[in-house]
Amino acid sequence: MTCPRLEETSALFDGALGDDAAAAARAHVDGCAECRAFDAHMRRVRDALREPVAFAAAPAPRALWRRRIAIPLPVALLLFALLVALLLPRRAARETGAFDGFDAGRAPVVVVRSRGAR
Amino acid sequence: MTDERTFTLAYAHHYPQVERFLRGMLAGRGDAPDLAQEVFLRLHARGPAAAGEAQVRFWLFRVARNLALNELRRWTLRDAMRPLLALLAAPQPTPHDALVRDEDRRRLLAHLAKLSADQRAALLLREWEEMSYDEIAATLEVSVAKVKSDLFRARQALRAAWENER
Ligand SMILES: [Zn+2]
Numbered sequence: 062m063t064c065p066r067l068e069e070t071s072a073l074f075d076g077a078l079g080d081d082a083a084a085a086a087r088a089h090v091d092g093c094a095e096c097r098a099f100d101a102h103m104r105r106v107r108d109a110l111r112e113p114v115a116f117a118a119a120p121a122p123r124a125l126w127r128r129r130i131a132i133p134l135p136v137a138l139l140l141f142a143l144l145v146a147l148l149l150p151r152r153a154a155r156e157t158g159a160f161d162g163f164d165a166g167r168a169p170v171v172v173v174r175s176r177g178a179r
Numbered sequence: 180m181t182d183e184r185t186f187t188l189a190y191a192h193h194y195p196q197v198e199r200f201l202r203g204m205l206a207g208r209g210d211a212p213d214l215a216q217e218v219f220l221r222l223h224a225r226g227p228a229a230a231g232e233a234q235v236r237f238w239l240f241r242v243a244r245n246l247a248l249n250e251l252r253r254w255t256l257r258d259a260m261r262p263l264l265a266l267l268a269a270p271q272p273t274p275h276d277a278l279v280r281d282e283d284r285r286r287l288l289a290h291l292a293k294l295s296a297d298q299r300a301a302l303l304l305r306e307w308e309e310m311s312y313d314e315i316a317a318t319l320e321v322s323v324a325k326v327k328s329d330l331f332r333a334r335q336a337l338r339a340a341w342e343n344e345r
Contacts, residue, residue: 071331075305077312102338109287110306 063095070096074103186223189235194219196308197243203303204247206292208254214246237318240308244300244319251296290340298333301326 064070066089072078073086090096198215205211221242222235291299300319304310316323 067335068327068331071334072312072327075312075330077327099334099338102341103334106287106334106337107306110303 064093066093067096067099070099071103074100186219189222189239190219193236193239197239199307200240200303201243201247203291203307204244204296204299205250206288206299208292209247209250214243214250217246218242237314240304240318241320244296247300248296286341286344287337290337293340294333294336295329297321297325298329298336301329302333305330 066086069078069082069086070090073083073090076083078086090100194215197218198211201211201214201218205214218239222239291302294302297319301315304315304318310318312323312326315326319326321329
């Protein structure tokens with residue numbers, strides 16, 4: 062039922078056989094309906110993979126190869142807690158009028174990025 | 180450090196293909212651009228052309244394969260299907276005629292995700308990078324016989340999956 066030379070047909074399709082082996086394999090494929098069908102299937106896979114829209118190569122981002130800073134979530138939470146701990150007393154102080162140097166526009170921003178969480 | 184000019188050239192020349200390869204390897208899991216950057220960071224950090232210029236391409240794809248394998252280990256099968264759907268939902272202007280091909284592409288991607296990582300790597304290097312069996316074997320550090328058999332099995336698996344849906 063299953064042709065034992067299918068793997069050879071696959072190698073033929075890839076141009077991976079030497080001249081003699083390729084000639085023999087080609088002769089076999091011509092006479093074997095199963096190998097011809099497999100050849101058509103391989104062609105279809107190739108076409109689908111190579112279709113430009115499907116998996117178009119993205120252009121290289123300009124100078125983007127530097128690492129984006131990724132902070133693991135637990136560390137980010139710790140940082141956030143620390144930030145809150147540092148800022149809260151100041152805010153409380155300002156509200157009582159005892160402190161007026163706080164500039165809300167300069168509050169630090171922490172960007173949290175958790176790998177694989179999307 | 181790799182000399183900057185060599186690095187810049189390698190980056191401009193190979194980045195798109197490396198990122199595409201990673202997208203195919205991850206098949207919707209993980210962050211391909213992020214891993215692609217990691218690949219080039221490692222190239223940058225690695226000494227001057229330890230392997231010759233011609234080998235850089237193989238080196239890049241080998242590192243990309245290794246990073247993809249690490250990434251894939253972090254994903255369970257359940258997680259795998261979720262972003263795959265999101266990936267496929269990425270809107271593209273689709274003239275009526277393209278709908279059928281969209282469907283083929285969607286299924287192909289879903290099936291690619293089910294191949295073994297070795298099979299997928301061999302298939303993508305063959306079909307996208309048009310590498311010879313020898314080159315694929317060198318890149319993935321496996322025997323040529325394994326490349327031949329992985330490619331065959333990948334195609335067989337894709338056919339079985341494809342035909343099961345009809
Ligand atoms: Zn046959």
